Amino acid sequence: MTGPQPAEQWARIPAASADAGRVVTCDLTFGVDKPADIAFQLAVARSGRIHAERLDVATNGTPLARPVELSGPHGGRLHLLRAPRGILTVSYRAELVHPETEQPEGRAVPAGDLLTMEQLIFLRPSRYCPSDHVVGLAVAEFGALPPGRPRVEAVVDWIYHRVAYVVGSSAVHDSAEDTLLTGQGVCRDFAHLGITLCRALEVPARFAAVYAPGLDPMDFHAVFEAWIDGGWRTYDATRKVPRSSLVRIATGRDAADAAFADVLRGIATLHSLEVTATVTGNLPVDDPTADVHLY
Structure with a gap:
């Protein structure tokens, strides 16, 4: 590490098993x-x-x-x-x-399957995820599948096989539409495209910036979460790292909410x-x- 090394530590709790630390x-x-x-x-x-x-x-x-x-x-x-x-x-x-003693984050769904405010926010289009622009594509590609999990898993598989992971292939202002047009991107673009297609299929989805053990070359990483069966499930269309090893940093509508600086x-x-x-x-x-x- 660079810089000064003061003794202060913000938080400390008793260590659990060394495995999977x-x-x-x-x-x-x-x-x-x-x-x-x-x-x-x-x-x-x-x-x-x-x-x-x-x-x-x-x-x-x-x-x-x-x-x-x-x-x-x-x-x-x-x-x-x-x-x-x-x-x-x-x-x-x-x-x-x-992490085994922790409970996954989730929210109860109101009676009548109405959306909560949180889910509604992550169903709307956002700066890098213009889901209202790709409804036709999403329905044509995935609309015949059962709603929910089958569609989300198909979206992830579709992105993995259709979009090339190319370091340096996208710019900071590129949206999911740019990724669709060029057919290439980095983790941020893969996450944005997954979010966009999920929202177009009426599945709330959100962006997560993470630390990712196993990533090569090492850097910050981005994945997305989709609301399925009463909880947020994590998806990574790059398939470059094991999802169970990820560590959350920031969560938002898209990368605009999760910039590291x-x-x-x-x-x-x-x-x-x-x-x-x-x-x-x-x-x-x-x-x-x-x-x-x-x-």
Whole structure:
């Protein structure tokens, strides 16, 4: 890790089994040309899994005050930092324990199968997921299948076989429509396309930014969750990592809600980014048809 190493740790609980533990880190370096307010989403979502974590920030090697933490949806946390001119370093590390004792996130469906407000939000079109533009395609490709799980699994399989994973093939402003037109993308684009097609098929779906042990090359990763049978199920059309190893960072309508860094005021340029994510023991093998809940 770069930057200063204060002794302070935010959270600590007794460790559970060492099997299936997780260690995640992220190191960022920015050049700040004009004092800047920056929002970071690097910390893992708040849950009982966190054994220990720390966040260190410094400018030109001098530690800065601890960033202000804001609570986001689904346990996500956003940190606000005011950075002076200079070289800003941000280092995050978290150790997580075995997740088996936790319950998957879910909401009861009201009488008459009416949607909750949360589900309604994730059924609507959003910036990168214009689901209202692809209803015809979605119905033509998947409408003959039974609603719910069969359609979502078919969507994931369709994306996996139809879209090529090509590093650097998309731009930050590309939407799911661009991915459909070019037939290529990265994890962010795969997730956006899955969300878009699910919403077009009347299945609430949402974006999740995650740490992903086993990803090669290592970086932040993106998957999507679909509301099926009273709970959120996790899907990854890239099929590059085991879903059971994933660690949630941020959740939202699409990538606009889950950026790892957002310069709100001032001028700051990202110079370097290094992400690591590991498991203790063997990396699990993923069954694409299995139910997986993201914690």
